[in-house]
Amino acid sequence: MPPPTPTPRVILYVVQEGDTLLSIAERYGTTVEAIIAANPDLENPDWIQIGQELRIPVASDEETTP
Numbered sequence: 001m002p003p004p005t006p007t008p009r010v011i012l013y014v015v016q017e018g019d020t021l022l023s024i025a026e027r028y029g030t031t032v033e034a035i036i037a038a039n040p041d042l043e044n045p046d047w048i049q050i051g052q053e054l055r056i057p058v059a060s061d062e063e064t065t066p
Contacts, residue, residue, distance in 0.1 A: 009059070010038060015052040021045055028058050 013024060021032045036045050038055040048054070 010055045010057050013054050013056045015048050015050055015054060017050050019048065019050075021048065024054065024056065028056050030057055 011028075013028075015024075021035055025032050025035055032045070034057050035054060036042060038057050042048075042054070
């Protein structure tokens with residue numbers, strides 16, 4: 001039996017000026033698709049606002065500060 005796949009940890013990230021989903025994904029080593037999946041209430045992934053809180057799935061050994 002294969003070892004269980006680790007469940008990614010989720011952190012809360014507050015959108016800063018100049019952020020895009022792609023830049024956030026690259027910073028935390030995840031994908032835009034994973035961020036969208038973790039934020040089902042995100043109405044338009046092409047439009048995020050400064051101060052908006054996003055759930056970011058990260059590997060358990062990832063750094064959690066930008």
